[in-house]
Amino acid sequence: MKYIDIVTGPQKASAIIQGCMRMPSLSKEEAAKVIKTAYECGINFFDHATCYGAGDAEVRFAQAFPLTGLKREDIYIQSKTGIYPDRQEFDWTKEAILSAVDGILSRLKVEYLDTLLLHRPDLLFDPEEVAEAFDKLESEGKVRHFGVSNLMPMQIELLKKCVKQPLVINQVQLSLEQSQLIDQELYMNNKTTDMSFMRDGSALDYCRLKDITIQAWSPLQVGMFKGTFIDNPEFPALNKALEELAQREGVSKTAIAIAWILRHPAKMQAIIGTMNPDHIKDVCDATKVNLSHHDWYELYLASGKFLP
Structure with a gap:
């Protein structure tokens, strides 16, 4: 396993993160076997979200963790x-953030989070409210580090x-x-292709300049949730190169x-979502x-890109 020191964040964090969205x-x-296998392969970083199974992923993790030793x-x-599917909105209000963290800690049965990310932008977010929430969470020892997910510079x-x-941290989608x-x-500045359209505000270069670690979600996916490109007949050149x-x-x-x-x-860091222990071992290679x-x-280039 390779490890990175996240600037002003977690140190010696595994380059591969075990995502827990499918754990319910x-x-x-x-679930305990997944956690233990990941750890034995060198993964020491586990990713959750309040919307994963409406909190059930965190509950299952908490039930399984004592079995791992x-x-x-x-x-x-x-x-x-930040994501609330039940009411179809994103919410970064102070009240929502504080309530969410209390729920996370209760479901996970832990006293603190190593990192808390704001999950997709609330179009009505007030930075002063977020700051008040973060200050309270930090002072109470509930969250040690903070970051975002899917945000522009x-x-x-x-x-x-x-x-x-x-x-x-900025957690964003990235794959071949x-x-x-x-x-x-x-x-x-190339008018011959829509690949010249700026879709993210130069987020990658910005994060590198600001010492913000990129976490890549869905690193094997086609589109957002259309399955993997591995062994996909629609990507023959890519699979041949792979x-x-x-x-x-x-x-x-x-x-x-x-x-x-x-x-x-x-x-x-790359986030994997498989719940198959053998696949975890394969990925960690x-x-x-x-x-x-x-x-x-x-x-x-095999993924379909071209050099101008």
Whole structure:
């Protein structure tokens, strides 16, 4: 496993994060095996959100964790708040944030979160209210570090106008197929392709400048939730390139796809969502792979991109 020191955040955090969104479908024994397998593979970072199973993912994690033999201080636990599917809105009000964290801690049966992320932008957010909530959570020892998810640079800047705590993480979608985070600067000022459209406000470069760690969600996905590109007949060139590198490195195609993200000099983390222990082991082989500069571009082009 590779580890990164998140600037002013968690130290020696695993480059691969175990996402827990699908954990409600498991028994507590099965969930414990997922947690233990991930940890034995070197993963020490676990990602939750209040909207994952309407909180059931956190409940199942709490039921399973005592069966693993691990201690709370052995791992980093992260959760996100702000999405309320039941009422079809995003909410970053002070009351909502504070109530959400109390619920998270109760469901997880822990005294603190290592990181709390604001999950997608509330279009009515008041940075002063967020700041008040963060100050209270920090002073009460309920949250150690703060961050965001799916935010553009100017939204982060607006938050920072009032929030005094460093925003150490921005969790965004990134995969070989969904590479808009990287694409735009390549096609800058190019009227011949819509890949020149700026969709994220240069979030990647901004986060690198501001020492904000990118966490890549859905690193194997097509679109938002259309399944994986691995062994997908709609991506023959990409799967051929993945297979060639997988054979060369003695790992799975999935591991190569994750290694492509980890090869980027931004020192990102990749979030995996599988609940299959064998798949977890396969994915973690990504940290054993050292893709060359050429390898990285070969995969990028095989995914359907082109050099202008």
